[in-house]
Each structure stands twice: as structure tokens, then as C-alpha cells.
Amino acid sequence: MSIKYALLGILAEKDLHGYEIKTSFDDKVGEFWSLNYGQIYSTLERLEKEDLVTHDRQAQDKRPDKKIFSITAEGRKQLEEWLAEPVSKLRALRDEFFIKLMFMDSNNPTAILELIEKQKALYLKQMNRLTQRKLALKKSAYNRHALISELLIDAGLFHSEADINWLTLCESKIKAAMTKNKLSR
Template structure:
């Protein structure tokens, strides 16, 4: 049975000071979303389930002229569940869904110039992703150098940077090989 990793992602985010659905979404968008996709629509149902399972608690704060604000905290059972999950072996090597690779696989059905254009677009997007990773790295190093989680954030960021560089290299080699065909 596949594990609901979103549950553990949110348990983890609760350990770094994010207490509201909104702050959890901001943290996910600024960090986890680069390697783990969680939609806004998954956050609140998952938080509700965590509370029902006793892995998180919730306190409601009344706000003037606004709906009540819910603040979530990890319970000791939630901390244990997170630690237990972290210690489990990986289920599998993740498989990447990549629209470019899917289109490239069937590219004999389009012109070489269209394929080259797609590869150039992809290369441009990869460069933008790499620039985003660099700005996140500077932000972590400048704003959170003493944070106990910072080195782990930088490890995951380094993975993203390295895989992006590898994809850029592949992209350039593939463009060159197709251009030689022309």
C-alpha cells in the first residue's frame, strides 16, 4: 500500500514553525514544491485528518472582521509518526513525469524545427529553475545560517541544482545531435 507522503510533508512543515494553513502553503510553495507537489486543496483536509488521528492539535483564534484563525501544532504522537516515517526505507526510486520527454519520444511525427524549438524552450525553463534555486540558496544562507534545518534544506536544493545542470547538459547534447541530422 502506498504511503500518503503529503501527511508526512505537512507533519514536517509543522516542525519548522508554520502553524496556519496559509503559512504551510507559503512554505510548501517556497521550498517543497520544487521536489514535492502539494496542492492547496490537499492542505486543509490533511490538517483535519492529522487532528482526527491525534497527530496534530488545533486552536482557534477569534479575529475581528475575519473568520476564526486555526493554528496547528504537532502532538507528541505526531512527532513520533514523523520520526518513524523518516526511518522507513524508501518505497521506490521516483519516476519523473516530463512532458518534454513524452513529446520527444514521439517526435518523428513532427518537424525537426518544432522538436528543436521545444528543446530550446525547455532549456530556457531549466535556466529559470536554476536561477530560482540560486536565489533560494542565497536566501537560506543570508536569512537562516544558524537554523538547524538549513543544512538539510541546502542538501535538497543542491540535488535540484545538480539535476537541473544535468538536464541542461542533456538538452544541449540532444539539440546538437538533432542539428547534425538536419
């Protein structure tokens, strides 16, 4: 959904060819969001059909023409409108871990608790890496781009923290249920 607007946003800064669009995207948000060329080209195709993006051909020696993409006036208008609106869709509650929890053997809560422990350790390691990146960023030159990257890293840290807190709650509730089962047997 917002691949569309991310691409429009990139093209609003500068006309680019497909490869450069991918590089720019990776540079800006690659840490959190990976896109492949297929997704980029199919989105560009759709945007062209909607007249939000257009392209020019640039001849190359011994190679097929290069397509240089640019944003149209209508594309710019839709981007501006989208930028001014708050996001109405909340984060999807669809986590791979949740599916695992759903299908693990409920007669073996110890295995579930072990998995929770491993998952928490992994999140902590990831948080440590994000923090390292943030520290490196803070030492580099300060500019708008660095600030946006830092804020994205902060978002990653807050989300991981929420995941860890949720896992801790799972742990506690599963343990409480275990004790209760023992008592009622």
C-alpha cells in the same frame, strides 16, 4: 504522499493555524514545491481523522473561530518512523517534455531539435537563477535553515543538469538517426 509528513514536521515544531502552516511550508520549500490552501486543509482533515493531528478553536472578534492545529503523540511517532526510513520510491519518470517528444511529428526532426535547444536554454536560465539564490543565501547569516535551503537548491541544480545532459543525448541520437535514414533511402 509526503505532504502528510511535511505538515506533521511543521506542526512538530510548533502549533499553528492553517495560514501559518502554508507560510511555514512556503518559507521552507516553496522554491520547489507549491501547495495551495485546498491541499493543506484536505490533508489536515485526513490527518485529524487518523488522529495524527488535532485542533483547538480560538475565538476571534467579528470573525469565525480560528483553528489552531497541533500534532498528537501518535502523529509524532509516525513522523519519527518516517524520518528514519530511506525513500524507497524513485523519482517519477514523468516529464511534460517527454510527452511532447512522444507526440511530435517524427517526420520533422528539425522541429524536435529546435524544441530541445529552447528547452536547454530555459533550463540554463533556471540554473542561473538558482545559482543566484544560492550565492545570496551564502552571503546571509549561516544557520541550519540556510544549509537545508542551499542543499535543496543544489538538488534542483543537479536535476536540471541531468535534464540538460539527457536532452544533449536526445539531440545526438536524433541526429544520428537522421543521418542513418538518409543513408538507407
